[in-house]
Amino acid sequence: AADMGTDLAKTLLSEEEIARRLDEMAAEIDRDYAGEEILLVGVLNGAVMVMADLSRRLSTPLRMDWMAVSSYGSGTKSSGVVRILKDLNTDVHGKHILIAEDIIDSGLTLSWLVRNLSSREPASLKIATLLRKPDAAKVDVDVAYCGFDIPNEFVVGYGLDYDGRYRNLPFIGTLAPHVYGG
Ligand code: PRP
Ligand code: MN
Numbered sequence: 001a002a003d004m005g006t007d008l009a010k011t012l013l014s015e016e017e018i019a020r021r022l023d024e025m026a027a028e029i030d031r032d033y034a035g036e037e038i039l040l041v042g043v044l045n046g047a048v049m050v051m052a053d054l055s056r057r058l059s060t061p062l063r064m065d066w067m068a069v070s071s072y073g074s075g076t077k078s079s080g081v082v083r084i085l086k087d088l089n090t091d092v093h094g095k096h097i098l099i100a101e102d103i104i105d106s107g108l109t110l111s112w113l114v115r116n117l118s119s120r121e122p123a124s125l126k127i128a129t130l131l132r133k134p135d136a137a138k139v140d141v142d143v144a145y146c147g148f149d150i151p152n153e154f155v156v157g158y159g160l161d162y163d164g165r166y167r168n169l170p171f172i173g174t175l176a177p178h179v180y181g182g
């Protein structure tokens, strides 16, 4: 069974570091969207923590909606072929969409999502992600708000999972090798 005490190799970002950065991101978003209403779109499941904690820091009026997507093809790596498991409940035409994500890894998920949502003719479309791995990028994604650029290591916590686990950790850490068979 998962043992959060020994499964983590190290803490990459503490709860406090995440909170401080979200404060800064929210202030920037509030400045940029002054006078507008945001449609905050969370990408299930990883974005749940970012959605909850970023949205609570915003004073810009907003609505929230969710999409669930799954990349299929081979193995655990994102293939870039994406299928919608749950679509938005909202008609986004003319709305200011701000996508909230936990992490941009290869960039394939978000690059697909941006194309998909753009075709629905929103008034604007921007991305807020807590984490980004520059060394893992396969496609360029234009990110308006990025919390942290991190090394290309397997990270969990704060929404991020390994095999569905560890999403509930309040901080972000790297997994100990024994967890994934090392
Ligand atoms: C993870 C993460 C991002 C995506 C990033 O989601 O939450 O959505 O992968 O990877 P990419 O940039 O290489 O496409 P995942 O598909 O694991 O689903 P989850 O959010 O339910 O964990
Ligand atoms: Mn995800």
Ligand code: MG
Binding pocket: 046, 160, 161
């Ligand atoms: Mg995942």
